[in-house]
Amino acid sequence: MKAVRFSQFGGPDVLDVVEVDPPSPAADEVVVQVRAAGINPGEASIRKGLLEAFYPTTLPSGEGSDLAGVIAQVGSSVTDWQEGDEVVGWVDTRASHAQYVAVPAAHLVQKPQSLPWEVAGGVFVAGGTAWAATDAVRPMKGDVVAVSAAAGGVGGLVSQLLVERGATVLGIASAENADWLGSKGVTPIDRSGGISAIADRLRDAAPDGIDAFVDLFGGGYVQLALDLGVAGDRINTIIDFDQVGRNGVLGAGSAEGSTAAVLGEVVNRLADGRLELPIERAYPLDQVGAAFTQLEQRRTRGKIVLIP
Template sequence: MKAVRFNQFGGPEVLEVIETDLPVPAADEVVVQVRAAGINPGEASIRKGLLEAFYPTTLPCGEGSDLAGAITAVGDEVDGWSIGDEVVGWVDTRSSHAQSVAVPAAHLVPKPDGVSWEIAGSAFVVGSTAWAATDAVQPQPGDVVAVSAAAGGVGGLVSQLLVERGATVLGIGSLENAEWLQSKAVTPIDRSGGLDAVAERLRAAAPDGIDAFVDLFGGGYVQLALDLGVPGDRINTIIDFEQVGKNGVLGAGSADGSTAQVLGEVVTRLADGRLELPIEATYPLGEVQAAFAQLELRRTRGKIVLIP
């Protein structure tokens, strides 16, 4: 089979697609033939060597967490799954950017008929992150909550989950995403002109103050939230790690939402229309460098997906 590897830290150019053996499932695993696998900013940061303090890397290294596909082999101790079952899931072994992958049976949920392969294959990382980040700021009906990168893969889901919980959402993003945010009952806030300009727009949109802030972009948004008077324990960032713990700022992310129960909640909402996860682009596995080059422009609405 084919799988993505990198042998050194660097940009997308260090990624290559190699031939390797098909995986064999451990007793508690199944093998999934991957139909779609999302790519994520965290994977790019790992490949660049930026997260070694948190997620050490042994080279050569595979890549990918998200996946959706069909089961082709079942471990001896697995109950409840059969060959041919269509599933959504994840791995912690950096290995889903491949044609087949061994997956713990506990990391799978059934793929709903109403969810495309592309959406199913990119639901886990953004879904678990969005769920945890939303929970962290304790949204209550009537709260005003600001979200940076509000139309991105995680941000789009955070914004919709906050609206579902009755919050008024101020979505910070580019003007090209304003119409989509409005369609989700989110008030768009133009990100152009720097943080001072964004702060003024937020004050104008919420003259009585902002109750909570979800930072999905970094670059000073946590400090902006503090300057706007948002309590630290109602600010959550998934990217500005230096701010986590200071002034009570929270850092809940994917690891905090990595359960099959959360994934099931997310895909159920995607299937019944309560959540929308736009697909910005799809790439064949052999064009993984181009896929990450587009992702790293940081202009994506929704997800970019590999199709092995």
């Protein structure tokens, strides 16, 4: 079968698609034929060697967490799933960017028929991160909450989850995403002009102050939130790690949201239309380098996915 591998740290050019032996399921696993698998910024950072202190890499390495597909084999102790079931899930083995992957049965939820494969395959990391980041800032009805990178894979879901909870959401994003954010009940804030210009726009949009801030971009947004008077324990960042713990700033993300229960909540909302996860583009597996090149420009609305 085909699978993505890299044998050295570096840019997207170090990614290869190679032939490897297909997996066999352990007793508590199933093997899934992957129909779609999302790509994520954290995977790019791991590939560059930037997260070795947190997520050590043994080279050569596979990659990928998100997946959706059809169960092809079932482990001997698995009773909840059978061959042919359509599922959404994840692995912690950096292995979903492949045609087949072994998945713990407990890491799966049923794929609703109405959910497109591309959306299902890209939901796990973004959905779990968004759920945890939203919970972390404790949004209440009537709160004003600012979100950086508000139209990205995580940011779009955070923004919609906050609206669902009754918050007024100020979504910081490029001007080209303003109409989409507005259609989701979000007040778009143009990110152009740097932090000082963004601060002025946030003050104009929320003259009575901002209650909470979700930072999904880095580059000074946590300090901006503090400067705007947001309490540290109502600021959550998934990227500005140096700020986590200072002034009470929180760092909840994918680790806190990595449960089948959370995945099921997000999948159900996507299936019935309460949430939308746009698919910027779907690439064939052998164009994984091009997919990450686009992702790393940091201008994606929603998700980029691979189709094995």
